[in-house]
Amino acid sequence: MNRASGERGYCRAGALARVFRFGPHGGEEPPISGTGGSGTVFFAHCTMSCVFCQNYRFSQQDRGKEVSADELSEVFLSLQTAGCHNLNLVTPTHFLPQILEGLKMAFSGGFGLPIVYNTSSYENMDTIESLEGVVDIYLADARYADERLAREYSGAADYVVRSREALKAMWDHSGQLELDGEGIARKGLIIRHLVLPGHLKDTRRVLEWIAKGISTDVAVSLMGQYRPMHRAYGHRTLGRRLSLKEYDEALRFARSLDFETLFVQRPDSDFPADLLGEKMGSSW
Numbered sequence: 184m185n186r187a188s189g190e191r192g193y194c195r196a197g198a199l200a201r202v203f204r205f206g207p208h209g210g211e212e213p214p215i216s217g218t219g220g221s222g223t224v225f226f227a228h229c230t231m232s233c234v235f236c237q238n239y240r241f242s243q244q245d246r247g248k249e250v251s252a253d254e255l256s257e258v259f260l261s262l263q264t265a266g267c268h269n270l271n272l273v274t275p276t277h278f279l280p281q282i283l284e285g286l287k288m289a290f291s292g293g294f295g296l297p298i299v300y301n302t303s304s305y306e307n308m309d310t311i312e313s314l315e316g317v318v319d320i321y322l323a324d325a326r327y328a329d330e331r332l333a334r335e336y337s338g339a340a341d342y343v344v345r346s347r348e349a350l351k352a353m354w355d356h357s358g359q360l361e362l363d364g365e366g367i368a369r370k371g372l373i374i375r376h377l378v379l380p381g382h383l384k385d386t387r388r389v390l391e392w393i394a395k396g397i398s399t400d401v402a403v404s405l406m407g408q409y410r411p412m413h414r415a416y417g418h419r420t421l422g423r424r425l426s427l428k429e430y431d432e433a434l435r436f437a438r439s440l441d442f443e444t445l446f447v448q449r450p451d452s453d454f455p456a457d458l459l460g461e462k463m464g465s466s467w
């Protein structure tokens with residue numbers, strides 16, 4: 184697929200990076216958001232197509248503005264000037280060459296924030312290898328253990344194999360979460376799992392795999408923010424919010440595995456990423 188000559192693939196991204204919104208974000212895990220916010224850049228398009236995507240307006244409906252590498256570097260530098268703790272690249276994979284070019288320019292302009300790679304983990308190994316020495320922190324999903332769910336809900340039948348391979352490589356590159364004296368992340372891997380309503384069995388399998396396939400030393404974020412959005416409205420299983428009972432059961436199981444670090448986000452707590460994104464000041 185030659186995007187530079189106008190061809191478009193599954194994700195529909197073009198030759199230039201497309202940014203939906205950027206700004207300080209207070210809704211990530213505490214060591215990522217800190218007090219100054221995480222300098223988040225939401226990229227449009229996505230390599231998956233989740234029926235419940237809360238960011239569907241830009242991940243699947245492609246909203247946003249195309250930007251040059253120069254403009255991207257200005258965005259990165261503006262987040263540093265705004266006092267953000269890090270640069271948080273959300274769904275960046277399909278724009279990696281453009282991002283690396285923008286980063287190169289930003290570095291020569293004095294950019295020095297830790298870089299967070301915020302990914303579904305549906306990655307090629309070549310991509311992850313190319314990030315070694317560039318990315319400091321991986322904020323990476325482990326969505327499914329059942330391939331049928333990955334195919335039905337996200338259109339990615341090989342998600343389980345691909346994501347597990349990618350997560351292992353991220354763990355090898357970045358290791359355990361390291362914080363500075365203020366409790367802000369400097370380096371490491373946080374694996375996120377979004378608990379889906381009616382799918383606790385899959386949640387247990389995902390968590391078990393993380394403990395055995397990666398390590399109980401890895402930081403795990405158990406996300407209870409699920410609510411039906413996009414094509415999940417009216418869905419027989421996904422058409423409702425996660426109950427507190429379901430979340431607490433998932434949490435009990437996660438605790439029984441003895442992870443070194445476990446971030447807890449109950450369904451009634453307030454950090455839905457895209458809603459906070461809506462409140463960000465800087466948008467296109």
Ligand code: SF4
Binds near residue numbers: 233235237238239274
């Ligand atoms: S939920 Fe994440 S991985 Fe799935 S379509 Fe949306 S942005 Fe992409």
